[in-house]
Every structure is written in C-alpha cells, then in structure tokens.
Amino acid sequence: MEGKLATDPRTLIHREPMSRFQWGVVATMIGLNALDGFDVLSISFASPGIAAEWGIDRAALGIVLSMELVGMAIGSVVLGGVADRVGRRATILGCLALMTGGMLGAATADGVTILSAWRVLTGLGIGGMLAATNAAVAEAANDRRRSLAVVLMAGGYPVGTIIGGMISAVLLAYFDWRAVFVFGAVASAIFVPLVLWCAPESIAFLMHKRPPDALARINRTLGRMGHPPVESLPPASETETRKTPVGALFSTALARATILLTLAYLAHIMTFYFILKWIPKIVVDMGFVPSSAAGVLVWASVGGASGSLLLGLLTARIRVLALTIAAMLASTALVILFGRGQSDLTGLSAVAAIAGFATNAGVVGLYALIAQSFPTGTRATATGFIIGIGRGGSALAPALAGFLFAAGYGLQTVAILMALGSTVAAIALFGLRGWRQPEERAA
Template sequence: MATDPRALIDQAPMSRFQWGVVATMVGLNALDGFDVLSISFAANGIREEWQLGPSGLGLVLSMELIGMAVGSLFLGGIADRIGRRATILSCLVLMTIGMLGAASAANVEILSGWRVLTGLGIGGMLAATNAAVAEAANAQRRSLAVVLMAAGYPVGTIVGGSISGLLLVHFDWRAVFVFGAICSLLFIPLVLWRAPESIAFLMHKRPPNALERINATLARMGHPPVDALPPVTDTPKRKVPLVALFSPQLSRATILLTLAYLMHIMTFYFIVKWIPPIVKDMGFPPPEAAGVLVWASVGGASGSLVLGLLTGNIRLLALTIVAMLLSTGLVILFGQGQSDLAGLSMVAAAAGFATNAGVVGLYALIAQSFPTSVRASATGFVIGVGRGGSALAPALAGFLFAAGYQLQTVAIMMGLGSIVAAGALLAMRGWKPPEAG
C-alpha cells in the first residue's frame, strides 16, 4: 500500500525546512499587522494635509477593514481551489499595489479605494497562511506553529510602528505606505524560495505533477520520496466550499467558531482602537498615549508566545476559553482607569496579553477543526465575518461614549463580547473534525 505523505509529516519530527516555512508565515502575518495599522501611523499627516474632520478620518480608517472582510470571505475559498502558495503570492501583489497607490493618492476618495484593495490582500493572506502553516507542521507541533504564525501580527505592529515613527521624522505620511510596499514586494521572492505548495493541498487536488511536487517538498523536509500516492479517500464534493461549511458534519464548528471569533474580536478591537483616545482623555499627551498602545502590542505578542508554549501540556480549547475570561476581567480593569502612566501601561499590556492569546487560540482551533478541502475557506469565512463585525466595535464604543456612558460602563459592555465567545467555545467540547487534516 502506498505511503500517505501526510501521515509521514504528521508523525516525523519537524525539520529545519518546516520551521523555515513557519518562520516565513510568521513574517507574512507581521506584514499583515503593519499594513493594517499603517493608516493609523499616517493618520495625523493625512488629517492635516486634507483638513479632515473626525468623520472623514474615521471613514478612511475603516476602509481596510471592509476590504479585509471581503478578502477573507472570498480569497479563502480561492486558496482551497488554486492553492495556498498561489493565493499568498497574489495577495502580496495586491498589497504592494495598494500600498503604492495609497502613497500616491491625491485625495481622500482615492486613498480610500487603495485601502480597500490593500485590505483585500490582507484578508486573503491570513486565510491562506493559516492553512499553509497548519499543513507544514507535524501533528505534535501544529497548534504551536499556528499560534506562532498569529504572534507575528502584534510583532509587526511593534516593529512597523517603530520604523514608521523614524520615517515620519524625516518624511511625510506617504513614506509609511512606501515602506509597506517595499516590504510586501520583498516577500514575493522569499515565498517563492521558502514556501512550496502544501503537501496536504496537493494530495487533495491531485494535479498532474502532484507526485513530483510532493517528492520535491519531502526531500526538502529530509524525507525519502514515495513511489506512488495512495488512492483518493475524500472524493471532491460538488458543493462550493462555503456551502460545505454548513454541511451536517461541519455546521456546528462553523457556527460556534464564527460566533466566538466575532464576539471576542469586538473586545479586542475596542482595546486596540480606543486606547490612545482614552489615555489622552485621562490627561496624558498623545505621544505617551501611543506608548500605552505599544505596551498593549507587547503584551499581545507575549500572550501569543505563552499560549503557544502551553499548547504542549494543556488542551488548546481550555487555554483559549481561559484567555477569553481573562480578557473580560482585564478590559473591565482597564476601564477603571489608573492614577499614573505606568499603571495604565501595565494594565494595557495585560489586556493585550489576554485578548491576543484568545485571538491566536481561535486561529489554531480553526486550523485543527476543518479538513484540508475547506480549511482556507473556513478560515476566511470565520475571520471575514468576524472582521466585518469588528468594524462595528470602535463605532459602538463611540456611540456609547456619545450617549453619555462613562468609561467604566463602556468597558464592561465591550468586555462582555469575550464572555459570549467563551460560551460558544464551551459548546465545542466533545466535537471532533470529520477528517484529520
């Protein structure tokens, strides 16, 4: 009987090449993190040059979220049809063009259009990289690999924010987007060199040269070639992937994980978007308020790494639920305010730690809960719906503030999203995916 290369990868130790693929995906997610917040780094310059009011600036800030939602929903499905690698490369092209376009925009309408295009690439990128990193790792390290990939996001915001600060000292806001375009462009040869198409995808699709490509990747991983591929056991379905996600076998996971991601990301984006104005309203100058957000990102990166290390000894589902419960408590604590900047920074870092740990835990749960045939589609659907809903979080908090609610009350209400998410994950207990993937 022919050896199944997927089983070989699952059972063998991780090779240096496989960790290299994981590292490439970490870098791609860091690029996503920078590209998402690049508009925030450039916001003050944009507002001053075009004399934008709060509503106009808010519209520009929301554009990439719309693109990200659409990109996650539709490009995730494309990654299940044309491959993870091809989708990643296509998204890098979109992001490069979008960032260059933003740097050359002559007015706010053109800039908004380029941000939507950039968001399309960012949304599709996460769906594809989540699937690619899960399929490059062995069974023992799969959750850790996905968590490490997700940890790239806050790292990208920290590094990208620091470099943007240096650029803005010498250049105008357009330099932020030029820098992002250069980084996106440089990742294209890196992906071509270090990230072959996943073996799991080739096994599922069986293109004419599947055996040659699989053996080439196995050799790079340090495994012997296989003489033939085992028979196809999962007959391709005629249903489009999004419909397949709501089949009797998958609907429970799709609905519960989508609800969990949507509600938790509302809490997450409340913290990410509202820390600077909240801290400024407490009487601290804007640069120090931005510094508190950096500490939240540092906490987020730490939360990703700690959750990843714990996945070897504690069940991922339990870890993610605990992180979400902690998120609610720490967001509420942040809402109580602190007497000094150091106290605010510590609470923000702790809140970032818990909220980001919950997000990356969800990414890992998505990767292990769906079979290869729909993994990228599932990731795209869950994240697309969640990111689309997350665009409401800053607006909802703003509406509550405008209605006269104090920070303490708003923080309690926004923190409840993570409680609902934890409840959705509790309902996942005992469920197993229909196919290992």
C-alpha cells in the first residue's frame, strides 16, 4: 500500500476483482434474505395449528396470511426511501429490531386481530430489509459479478424457507405453533452483531451522501477490500447532491423502468405467494399432519433455491431480462400443473418443487433487473417502491385464493387464475428490451 490514489473509489470496486471481504458482504446479505424467507413463511408453517386451535375458516386464515404482506408493502416504500437517506446499514439494523419484536409478539397472540397486528409489524421490517439488502449487494459487487451477486442474495429467500421449514417441522412435532415465532425472533436478534461486524456502509452510498467522515469511512472499507486508500474524493455530481424523492422514479429518464418493473413484480408476486402461502393448508386438508405440510413447503423452497442458483449461473452467458421472461412463462405452466393435485406426498412434493423452481427464478430475476436499472441515488428507493407496490397488491393473493376456495372453486381452477400473474409479468418485461439506466448511458 504505497502512497495514496487520486481516483474515484467506485472505479476500483466496479473494475477490480471481488475480494473475500466483498463476498463476505454478499454472504451476510444472503443470510439476511434467508431470514426474510423464514419470517415471511413462519405464518404458513404455523397456520394449520392456528386454524385448529382457534377454529377459523379458510377465508379468515387467508386474511391472516396476508397481513405481513401489507406490512411489507408499507415497509418497502417507506424504509426503502430511508435507506437512500440514512444508509443501507442503519436501515438493516432498524429492520432487524422490528422483525425481532414482531416475531416475539406473534408468539404471544391470543386472537386473529392481535396476531394480524404483529404480522404487520414483522412485515414492516421485512419490507425495508429487502430494499436495503438489494442496494447493498449491488453496491458491494463489481460490474462483472453484480447480477450474480444480486441473484445469489435473492436466492437466500428459499434457502431460509428450507432451513426454517426443517426446523419448523421438528418444532411442530414437539411444541405448538408459537415455537415457530420464538425461533424466528431469536434468529433475527442474532443477525444484529453479524451486520455490525461484516457489513459497513456501502462506498457508493457514502460517495452519494458525502457525510463529514465519508473519506475516513471509505478508506477503512477500501482497506478491508485490499485496496489502497484515496487521498481525496472527486467533486460531487449534480445527481449526487440532489435529493431523490419517490417522484424522481417517474422522471423521463426512469419512468419506463419504474412502471414496467412495478407491473411485472406485482403480477408475478401474486402467483409466487399463492404457492408459498397455501401449500401447508392444502396439504393438511388432504389429510396429512402439519409437520408433513412443512416438509412439502421445504421441497417447494428446494426447487426455489435451485431456480435461483441456475439463473445466477446463466447470467454469465445469457441476459438477465431474457432469463427472467423465460422463468415467468415456465411459472405459469408449472403453477397450473400444481393445481391438478396429487394423491400422495411424494407426487405433491415433486410438483411443488418444480413450481417453486420457476416462480422463485422469476422473483430473483426481477431483483437483478431492479438493481441494474436504477442509479445509486435511487436504487433503494426504487427497490422499495417496486417491491412495496407489488407486495401491497400481492397481499390480495392469499386472501383472494381463500375466498375462491370458500366460494366452492376447486384447486385446479384457483391455480389457473393465480398463475396468470406470471404471464402478465412476462408481457410487461418485454417492454424493457433495449433499456439502459442513466449511469450506463453516461458511461
């Protein structure tokens, strides 16, 4: 480390190979998204026990299953903007506090209303978390590995449901449904010191906001990456000094990406959550015990993790947009196949796995597209807005499916209707062909 460089530190990150430290940041964010995956689906693991203990029907259960999605929508929009103002790291730590409190509260709930309120609080933390981690991963990775890093981060979600499902199956064999939420609270709390140790604020964010100690913090992070320090920071550009409210997402430069990605996410995530939220209840209604239901959901998540990994590996050879459109079309077909039903657990697990493969590949592809479609100053805001609007609408998915079931429609009919969301998403993504975000156009 001889002398100091007079260069933009972002250039080092964009062009140089990824260091162990950078991959460590990515790994931490993968873990956080895995935690999100478990916390979202904890209500699915617990739902058969809740329905049996409280005697609630499918329509009421569908509303409970939707509550954290409402919180996630609000958290994504509100806390996504916060992540662009106060930082990715501070937002992540605040979200972990919300998630820990929400999970502990859910374990003490004694009725649908109280449980729903705690699930909304948990959802607030989950929604803000994903907006912040998506931006943090995109800014920790170099240009060559950015899409792969974001896809791997998003792939943490099904990994969390796999691990969480396996643990939930054991817990439900010995304890009641409350144990699932207690485990989630403990896991959320454990991540606080891990983030403090492994995930400093991103250099791109510090360059954008320019706090008084920006140079010292940037040089500390560069040192952990194995790069020499910089002597001074280049002058801030106009876009770095300008505030970035949500309205900026609808500027001439960004409106196309904002509208099309929001529509795609909203449509596809309804299909995604139909599968994940209703598998346990469908399995129990077929006559199997709740621990078996958790096992089928684990297989859906195994398929989801495999879809994430395959899409990530293919990003080195095929454009993310083309991969994501293909995943959406496959999702439509496989969710319809899931709706045909199976007579045994083995067949149901296999169909759930391949449906999870396609639906989750579509989701992680969307996260990669969001990360590459917006500049640093709007990346977390855009992620939060798109995910927030999408999840706000998708909160209707479990409830809508519940009302359709209650109205007498069979699984096959409901599955066909819910699968159409992925088709709409594929159509919206066709409109992104040829799109380049403003920072790339200026390069």
